[in-house]
Amino acid sequence: xxxxxxxxxxxxxxxxxxxxxxxxAALRARGLQVSPHKVGPDYIDPGYHALATGRPGRNLDxxxxxxxxxxxxxLHGAAGCDVAVVEGVMxxxxxxxxxxxxxTAHVARLLAAPVVLVVDAAGQSRSVAALVHGFATFDPxxxxxxxxLNRVGSDRHEELCRAxxxxxxxxxxxxxxxxxAVCTPSRHLGLVPAAEREAExxxxxxxxxxxxxxxxxxDAVLRLARTAPPxxxxxxxxxxxxxxxxxxxxxxxxxxxxxxxxxxxxxxAAGRAGARPVVAVAGGAAFTFGYAEHxxxxxxxxxxxxxxxxxxxxxxxxxxxxxxxxxxFPEVYAAELAANESLREQVAAFAGPVVAECAGxxxxxxELDGRRMCGRLPxxxxxxxRLTLGYREATATRASLLTRPGERFTGHEFHRTxxxxxxxxxxxxxxxxxxxxxxxxxxxxxxxxxxxRPASAQRLVSxxxxxxxxx
Numbered sequence: 001x002x003x004x005x006x007x008x009x010x011x012x013x014x015x016x017x018x019x020x021x022x023x024x025a026a027l028r029a030r031g032l033q034v035s036p037h038k039v040g041p042d043y044i045d046p047g048y049h050a051l052a053t054g055r056p057g058r059n060l061d062x063x064x065x066x067x068x069x070x071x072x073x074x075l076h077g078a079a080g081c082d083v084a085v086v087e088g089v090m091x092x093x094x095x096x097x098x099x100x101x102x103x104t105a106h107v108a109r110l111l112a113a114p115v116v117l118v119v120d121a122a123g124q125s126r127s128v129a130a131l132v133h134g135f136a137t138f139d140p141x142x143x144x145x146x147x148x149l150n151r152v153g154s155d156r157h158e159e160l161c162r163a164x165x166x167x168x169x170x171x172x173x174x175x176x177x178x179x180x181a182v183c184t185p186s187r188h189l190g191l192v193p194a195a196e197r198e199a200e201x202x203x204x205x206x207x208x209x210x211x212x213x214x215x216x217x218x219d220a221v222l223r224l225a226r227t228a229p230p231x232x233x234x235x236x237x238x239x240x241x242x243x244x245x246x247x248x249x250x251x252x253x254x255x256x257x258x259x260x261x262x263x264x265x266x267x268x269a270a271g272r273a274g275a276r277p278v279v280a281v282a283g284g285a286a287f288t289f290g291y292a293e294h295x296x297x298x299x300x301x302x303x304x305x306x307x308x309x310x311x312x313x314x315x316x317x318x319x320x321x322x323x324x325x326x327x328x329f330p331e332v333y334a335a336e337l338a339a340n341e342s343l344r345e346q347v348a349a350f351a352g353p354v355v356a357e358c359a360g361x362x363x364x365x366x367e368l369d370g371r372r373m374c375g376r377l378p379x380x381x382x383x384x385x386r387l388t389l390g391y392r393e394a395t396a397t398r399a400s401l402l403t404r405p406g407e408r409f410t411g412h413e414f415h416r417t418x419x420x421x422x423x424x425x426x427x428x429x430x431x432x433x434x435x436x437x438x439x440x441x442x443x444x445x446x447x448x449x450x451x452x453r454p455a456s457a458q459r460l461v462s463x464x465x466x467x468x469x470x471x
Contacts, residue, residue, distance in 0.1 A: 002035070002078045003225035005145070006108040006115045008088035010135060014120040015150035015176070017045055020087035022212030023221065025052035025205050027083060029213065035078035039107045040089035041391075041412040041447060043289035043327060047194035049087070051205045056292040060086065062110065063102040063391050063410055065452035070110045071233035073293070073451060079235060083225050086113065092135055092142070096391050105142045113228050114145035116173060116221070121161050122151040129164035136170055145224045146173040148216060153178065173224070174216025193288040193329070236451065238293065238300035245455040276304045277321035277464035282328075284309030286337060287359055289327030294450050297457035298324075303464065310363065314342040321464035322353045325360025327447055330368060331383050331417060337363065338371035347374045352465035353401050355456075356443035358415055361436075364443055365419065377436050377443060379421035389414050392446055394427040400437025401463060402456045403427070409453065411446030419445075439463075 007020040028034045036049030036057045041064060046057025058077040060070050078084045088104030092115065095103030108115050117135055121128055128149070136144040147170055152158045158175045165172050194201035212218075279298050281290070287310065295305055306317035311333060316323070330337055337344070347354075347364070354364070354376070362368050364376040369383055392411050396403035403409075403426060419434065426435030427444055435444035440463065450456045 001230045002075070002081060002084055002228075003222065004035075004074075004078070004084040004086065004111060004113045004228045005221070005225045006039070006086040006088055006104060006111070006113045007118060008092040008104045008108070008115050009118040009120075010131060011091045015118045015148075016087055017048070018208060019116070019118045019148050019150065019174075019176070019212065019216075020085055021045075021048050021052050021205060022208035023216070023218075024049055024085050025209030026213040026216070026218060027085070027222075028053050029209055030218065032082040033080060035081035035084035037074060037077060037084060037086040038089070039086060039104050040102065041414070041449070042089065043291075044193050045087055047288065048201060048205060051194055051198075051201055052209070055081075058292055059449070060107050060111075061102055061412075061449060062106055063096060064412065064449035067106070067110055069236060069451060070107060071231050072236035074111055075231060075233055075235035076237065077292075083222065086111065092117070093138065100139075102391070105139060108143075109141050111228070112231065114143050114224050116146050116148055116224070117144050117170075118148045118150055120151050121149045121157065121175075122153065122178070125157060125160035126164040128161045129168040129170075132165060132170050133168050136168075144170060145227065146171045146220070148173050149175040151178045152176060171220065173220050174212070176211060176215045179211060193285075196285045196288065196329075236293075238296045238454070241451065241454040242297065242300055242458055245458065276302055277461060278306050278317060278319040279303040279322045279324060279461065279464065280306045280308040280317045280320040282310055282323075282325040282360065282363075283307045284311045285328075286311050286330050286333040287326055287328035287363075289357075289359065289447070291449055291451070294324070294326075294457065297450050297454055298461060301458045301461040303461045310340060310343055310347075311336050312340075314340060316343070316346050316350065320350075320352065322460055323347070323350060323355070324460070325354070325356045325363055327357050328359040330359045330362045330373075334368045334371040337368075337373065341372075344372070344374045348376050351440070353440045353460055353463040354443070355402060355460055356441075357447050358413075358445050361419070361443045361445055362417060368417075376441075377421070378423055379419045379436075381417050381419045384416055384418050386418075387416055388445075392429040392432075394429040394433070394446060396427055397425060397433075398437065399439075400426055400435075400442045401440055402442040402459055403437060409446065409448060411444075411448045413445050414447065415445060 034053040049057035095101045396407045425433035426437040
């Protein structure tokens with residue numbers, strides 16, 4: 001039994017992140033253990049959630065992981081906590097295409113969680129009640145348990161809104177005044193990640209905590225969270241998830257021909273008795289996007305994790321047997337990444353398995369906006385004004401480190417760069433495709449959530465190379 005609530009809104013820009021992050025931080029300041037979650041594939045908001053709670057921010061996305069895993073993943077992340085706060089995405093009922101698949105409402109139903117609706121009250125008063133009434137009655141399976149009014153202009157404005165909502169029968173849990181001091185800077189893909197501005201981000205979270213504690217009724221919020229019923233689900237477990245893949249040891253590595261330190265051919269580093277291969281995972285300011293479950297799956301598959309900062313580290317971590325380069329903002333740091341020539345050369349020459357997503361794909365290319373990158377992939381990337389965004393259902397065209405021909409992958413694409421290459425795509429989906437792959441490489445723009453496909457972690461670890469044979 002975990003008290004929980006979902007923070008939603010009629011539309012993007014209403015103040016969900018302000019209220020959700022402020023609630024997390026304010027409840028933590030009360031001495032509660034708060035579990036932070038985010039609906040959808042977004043990586044940036046969970047970074048602020050982590051600062052607010054001191055726990056990893058975790059995503060809940062039925063499209064990426066399958067709806068049957070949403071409650072188990074929630075219970076896994078919220079284990080031992082006093083309350084969980086789930087920040088929604090877009091408008092409450094906005095899902096994939098014409099459906100509510102992967103919407104905030106979908107996740108609220110899967111979690112049997114009450115919804116706190118954040119309403120931007122600027123420019124309206126009594127009309128707020130009509131808006132809330134529509135959202136509260138649109139889908140009877142979704143319980144709107146309260147409202148937080150955002151951007152309230154004055155005491156009189158608040159009185160009018162509260163009176164209208166009282167007649168509509170929906171309790172007001174808080175009314176937040178307009179405050180430009182709590183704004184978080186944005187750029188071409190949304191908020192600037194917390195990892196890039198840690199001191200400022202911590203200060204912003206503290207301001208949000210004070211604001212929400214002052215303007216919201218935290219006791220009423222907790223009472224609402226405690227109305228959530230017990231969930232009939234078993235917490236997700238990375239070891240069990242790997243055991244249920246149906247592929248012993250994640251499947252046979254593809255023509256890796258690894259040789260262990262004793263010279264025994266055909267055995268991967270993961271297969272040697274007592275050996276734990278080291279998987280280097282890119283981090284730092286340029287590579288801030290990653291799901292917490294990926295590292296948990298890699299460890300459960302038998303790997304040790306070392307963090308690599310391509311902006312600062314001139315060498316791969318000692319003993320690196322595999323490399324994961326996830327998402328982030330290499331376009332913002334292209335000059336610094338290019339200047340780290342020694343690491344770029346090591347990555348280009350690395351003979352072990354590599355998984356790269358979006359930012360990692362760009363880093364492995366020959367160039368990014370005219371700056372030299374690693375040159376591992378035959379492509380040139382550049383920034384554009386066009387946003388490429390959306391869920392994808394992709395099919396693998398051939399075998400690679402993580403793919404087998406005909407396998408299907410559910411992923412998410414989110415970038416403003418374009419890649420020029422003559423290579424045939426590794427993955428295809430309706431209206432597009434991209435990616436590179438071979439026995440030791442999978443690189444694509446698609447962001448994947450390995451909790452929905454745990455064999456990916458096992459395939460990487462099973463293919464990891466012994467450091468003694470990487471040169």
